[in-house]
Amino acid sequence: MSKDRRGGRKYSNNRQQSSQATALALANLPVAKNDELELEIIGMNHDGEGVGRAEGYTLFVQGALPGEKIQAKVLKTKKQYGYAKMTAILESSPDRVEAPCPIYNQCGGCQVQHMSYDAQLEWKRQHVIDNLQRIGKLNVGVDQQATTGIKVLPTLGMAEPWRYRNKAQVPISEINGQLVAGFYARGSHRIIDMDTCLIQDTRNDELIAKVKQIGKELGVSAYNEESGTGLLRHVVVKVGFRTGEMMVVLVTNGERLPRPSEWIDRIRLEMPQVVSICQNVNTKTTNVIFGDTTKVLWGREVIHDYIGDVKFAISARSFYQVNPVQTDVLYSKTVEYAGLTGKETVIDAYCGIGTISLFLAQHAKQVYGVEIVKEAIEDARSNAVLNGMTNVEFEVGASEDVIPRWKENGITPDVIVVDPPRKGCDPRLLETILAMQPERVVYVSCNPATLARDLRVLEDGGYVTVEVQPVDMFPHTVHVEDVALLVWQGLE
Numbered sequence: 001m002s003k004d005r006r007g008g009r010k011y012s013n014n015r016q017q018s019s020q021a022t023a024l025a026l027a028n029l030p031v032a033k034n035d036e037l038e039l040e041i042i043g044m045n046h047d048g049e050g051v052g053r054a055e056g057y058t059l060f061v062q063g064a065l066p067g068e069k070i071q072a073k074v075l076k077t078k079k080q081y082g083y084a085k086m087t088a089i090l091e092s093s094p095d096r097v098e099a100p101c102p103i104y105n106q107c108g109g110c111q112v113q114h115m116s117y118d119a120q121l122e123w124k125r126q127h128v129i130d131n132l133q134r135i136g137k138l139n140v141g142v143d144q145q146a147t148t149g150i151k152v153l154p155t156l157g158m159a160e161p162w163r164y165r166n167k168a169q170v171p172i173s174e175i176n177g178q179l180v181a182g183f184y185a186r187g188s189h190r191i192i193d194m195d196t197c198l199i200q201d202t203r204n205d206e207l208i209a210k211v212k213q214i215g216k217e218l219g220v221s222a223y224n225e226e227s228g229t230g231l232l233r234h235v236v237v238k239v240g241f242r243t244g245e246m247m248v249v250l251v252t253n254g255e256r257l258p259r260p261s262e263w264i265d266r267i268r269l270e271m272p273q274v275v276s277i278c279q280n281v282n283t284k285t286t287n288v289i290f291g292d293t294t295k296v297l298w299g300r301e302v303i304h305d306y307i308g309d310v311k312f313a314i315s316a317r318s319f320y321q322v323n324p325v326q327t328d329v330l331y332s333k334t335v336e337y338a339g340l341t342g343k344e345t346v347i348d349a350y351c352g353i354g355t356i357s358l359f360l361a362q363h364a365k366q367v368y369g370v371e372i373v374k375e376a377i378e379d380a381r382s383n384a385v386l387n388g389m390t391n392v393e394f395e396v397g398a399s400e401d402v403i404p405r406w407k408e409n410g411i412t413p414d415v416i417v418v419d420p421p422r423k424g425c426d427p428r429l430l431e432t433i434l435a436m437q438p439e440r441v442v443y444v445s446c447n448p449a450t451l452a453r454d455l456r457v458l459e460d461g462g463y464v465t466v467e468v469q470p471v472d473m474f475p476h477t478v479h480v481e482d483v484a485l486l487v488w489q490g491l492e
Contacts, residue, residue: 030055031082035074038090041066044123046449048111048478052084059084062186063105065093065115066123095119101198108186110199110476121155121472124480128152128448128470136452138465151467156329161475164323166239166305168197168204169289172215172232174222181212181235189225199476204237207248207271211235214266223253231257233282234289238314239273240305241324247276247303249316251289255281257297264298276300278316290317307331310358312383317375319352326473330444330481331359333469334417337442337485340364344414347406347438349399349429354380356419356444357392367392368411370402400428407436417442424450427457434461441486446473451482462491 031037031054039052041064050064052072058081064070069091072084089096099105099113112120129152132138141149158164170181173191180193196205215232223233234251248267250257257263257279267274276299282291294316302313305320307327314320321327334356338346340363348357351369353376361367361384369392371377380394395402399418416438418425424447433441441463445451455465463486473481 029077029082030057031059031074031077033074033077036087037072037074037084039064039070039072039084041068041070041093046127046478050086057082061086063114065096065119067091067093068096103182103192103194106185107183107192107194108188109183109197111478113476117157117161117475120475121157124155124472125152125470127478127480128451128468128482131448131452132455132468134452135449136456136459138452138455138459150465153467153469155470155472155480156326156333157472158325158475161472162198163201164325164475165197165200165204166241166324167237167320167322168200168208169234169236170208171234172212172222174224174230179212179216179220179222179232181208199474201239201241203239203244203246203273207237207246207267207274208235210267210270211237211248211250214263218259218262220258228253228285236280236289236316238303238320240303240314242306243304244273245276245303245305246271246274247278247314247316248274249278249280249294250297251280251282251291253283255293260297268298274299276303276316280316307355308359310355310362310383311386312353312355312358313379313386314353315375315379318379319376321355321473323473326471326481327355330471330473330483331356333471333483334442334444335359335363337440337467337469337483338363338415338417339440340415345412346415346417347403347411347413349403349416349418349425350420351380351394352376352419354383354392354394356417357394358383358387358389360417361389361392364415365391368406368413369394370397370399372396372398398426400426400432403429403432403436407432412436413438415440415442417444419444420450422447422450425454430454430457430461433458434463437462437488439488443482443484443486445482445484446479448480448482451484455484455486458486462489463487464489 041050041052043051049060049062052059061084064086070086071088074084076083095116097116104113129140139149141151173180182192182194185192220232221230223230231252236249238247277297280290281293302315344364346360346364346367348369351357351371357367357369374396377394377396384392466485468484471481
């Protein structure tokens with residue numbers, strides 16, 4: 001027997017032993033698949049699932065709320081946790097409400113419509129606290145009057161937490177030969193057809209319905225993920241909350257769009273507020289919505305909107321916050337934490353199309369923005385010109401590469417603002433912040449877990465986290481944005 005074959009047999013034996021160990025571990029669990037049991041729900045996880053325990057074993061239950069007693073059926077078990085389906089509510093939470101959306105139980109767009117809005121806001125604050133304590137090992141004040149520890153303020157919610165989204169990205173499919181458009185069912189790529197979405201601007205709902213009807217009448221085929229055939233992949237619509245201007249982007253699996261003049265004429269006739277009709281070509285086998293090529297079929301390349309007094313041009317692929325009302329709240333808190341008097345130099349890392357940079361530039365002496373996406377920086381520069389702001393400069397590149405070079409060139413910021421993606425800050429950027437030692441760091445986060453991780457690094461390097469403000473940018477979902485203020489204290 002060859003050495004390779006002996007090695008192969010050893011690997012096979014190891015794998016078999018591992019499989020046997022897993023089976024033995026599962027056999028020793030207090031529950032098994034298809035068991036029916038009563039559960040008391042003691043919490044809710046980051047996906048919005050209720051958390052129950054059976055003899056110390058954790059079960060996650062979709063749709064269950066903290067404080068409830070339920071009847072459940074075990075669906076799946078793993079070594080450390082499992083999943084169960086709620087079959088009956090034995091004792092209901094006072095926070096339970098009837099979800100108003102008729103397809104809520106199938107659609108994966110929202111996760112907590114069955115929870116009262118006040119309870120959603122309280123849970124989001126507690127979710128932030130739990131992450132700061134568990135992941136960051138940070139000292140959080142026990143209440144709002146605490147004199148020590150990080151103060152986590154009540155979540156800033158909306159007076160009217162419906163119809164807030166200014167952008168819809170809707171996948172297209174076919175059922176029985178008919179075009180359907182909607183969001184994916186929970187945990188799948190099966191599209192739930194919908195005519196209206198209660199968190200979407202009504203104008204977007206109307207435009208998607210019109211486009212879907214036009215596509216049906218023109219005989220346009222829908223893209224099939226499995227076969228890679230069909231034309232229309234997504235319809236993306238955007239609306240300027242303050243301006244009312246609208247854009248529609250047809251994302252197609254190929255450059256040729258049949259009967260384009262009819263598309264244009266019908267959309268313009270039925271939705272006169274549309275000022276931009278674009279086509280984006282994406283022929284890749286991918287879940288990414290946009291391809292590399294975008295062309296204007298009719299009208300302008302951009303629509304416009306305002307956040308506060310700052311005007312923004314929004315192109316087909318521009319990132320722009322989807323909740324304009326709460327974006328104003330979020331950015332105003334960012335400016336407040338920056339403590340600007342008009343004399344400061346500010347660096348905005350991960351600046352995107354310059355939304356936060358331009359907000360800051362209204363109150364600072366000089367702002368420098370950096371972003372790795374070239375098109376975003378082009379938009380940022382255009383937006384600075386659009387607003388007549390000359391005290392802001394933008395550069396393309398990774399923050400962790402560009403900012404150290406700025407430091408070498410004598411740029412010494414008083415404040416650094418970071419607004420990273422969900423994965424958080426690059427470790428080299430955190431090292432750069434600690435090397436530059438600005439008086440204040442303002443951290444805008446869309447992920448409490450990576451926020452907690454990065455705050456720990458900054459605190460170990462000499463910063464103190466003073467306050468964290470959760471902001472509800474996405475009502476009826478489990479997502480929460482945060483703004484954190486850190487001040488330099490130095491190492492003892």
